[in-house]
Amino acid sequence: MPRLDRDAELGRTDLSHYHDAATAARLDAVVVSCVEAFDADRLQAAINTDSRHACGGGPTVAVMRAAHALGARDSIVLNYADSGDVSGDKTKVVGYMAAAFGNFRQA
Numbered sequence: 001m002p003r004l005d006r007d008a009e010l011g012r013t014d015l016s017h018y019h020d021a022a023t024a025a026r027l028d029a030v031v032v033s034c035v036e037a038f039d040a041d042r043l044q045a046a047i048n049t050d051s052r053h054a055c056g057g058g059p060t061v062a063v064m065r066a067a068h069a070l071g072a073r074d075s076i077v078l079n080y081a082d083s084g085d086v087s088g089d090k091t092k093v094v095g096y097m098a099a100a101f102g103n104f105r106q107a
Contacts, residue, residue, distance in 0.1 A: 008102030009067040010078075013056030015095030021084050027053050028080065028095040031060070035099050038075040040064040067101035074104040 016027040031054045034043035040061045047057035054060060064075070078098040084090035 008100045008104075009063060009070070009072060010098070010100050011060060011063040012096065012098040013054060013060050015054045015056075015097055016052055017055055017094050018092045019052075021082055021090035021093050024082055024093050024095045028082075028097070031057070032077055032080055032097060035060070035064070035075055035097065036077055038064065038068070038072075038101070040068070064101060072101040072103060075099055075101045076104060 013031075015031055016024045019027065027050075030046050031043060034040075034046060043054075043057065043064065044061045047053050047061075051057070067075075076099060078100055080095070080097045082090075082093035082095045084093040
């Protein structure tokens with residue numbers, strides 16, 4: 001399998017759906033934490049326990065595992081936001097996250 005050199009895998013996903021912003025942030029923080037730690041197994045366990053964490057949880061786990069298989073050592077959450085950040089309505093939001101996987105730190 002080819003290895004990562006300077007390339008990065010990028011991904012974005014919807015997270016929780018239609019909760020108030022505080023509940024969404026609490027649910028979404030679990031996913032963000034797993035991605036920041038580059039821990040696909042912990043993310044899989046979290047979404048198996050409570051599927052409200054991420055609409056795109058399974059694909060996120062797949063991207064993380066593929067990036068790791070290609071040689072990625074690091075992950076960076078590029079942005080986290082919810083739909084209320086644009087609409088102003090924080091009563092029922094959708095969370096969003098973008099992340100990159102690659103080799104960003106010195107070995």
